[in-house]
Amino acid sequence: MAACLAAMVVLVFSNVVMRYLFGTGIAEGEELARLCFVWLIFIGATLAVREHGHIGVDMVVRRMSPAVRRVCLLVNHALVLWALWMLGEGSWTMTMIGLDSVLPVTGISTAVFGAAGVFLAVTMSLILIADVWAVLSGRAGTLVDVSASAGHGE
Structure with missing residues (x-):
């Protein structure tokens, strides 16, 4: 995630400076920044699931x-696993379709965008399956705890 964020900052900042000072930019920068952004979001979402950090x-x-x-x-995880199955299936289809096309400037296969969805679906599914196993085996004491939140006066 840090590498994607750093690459995005360098690419976008460089493009802004070059367009302002020289009237031109790095054409590849826009495509690479978009690619980094997609992967950054999908890796970050996976990390949030692993750390149970999503808003509830x-x-x-x-x-x-x-x-x-x-x-x-358990019902929640089953529904999320079903949604991840559909996301993974659609992302796999996008990846296979993308193998035959490339981004116009960099020539990178558009399959890398679909692959981000496949990565997300597989890794989140594994995390959720591990959580379900922890609940069923009785090892998930903190997995279902409710924490104090603002507005409750606690």
Whole structure:
């Protein structure tokens, strides 16, 4: 993620400076920055899932017993795994289609964009399957905890 972010900053900043000072820019910079942006977002989303860092609304969950929380978590993960299956299938199709086409300036295969979706679907699925296993085996004490949030006076 850091490499993608650094590359984006250098590419975009260089292009802005060159266009302002010299009236021209690095044509490849725009395509490479877009590619870095896509991969940065997909890697970041995967990392957030691994760290359980996505935003959650716990208004209802706070009132549930631990057993009901576990059931809801399992249903939630099953639905997310289904969505990831569909995302992965669509991304795989995009990757295969992209093998036959290239970006106009850099010549990089457009399959790299679809591959980001495949990466996301596979890695998030593995993380969620590990979470489900932890819940089913009883090792997921903190996985379903509800933390105090702003606005509750705690």
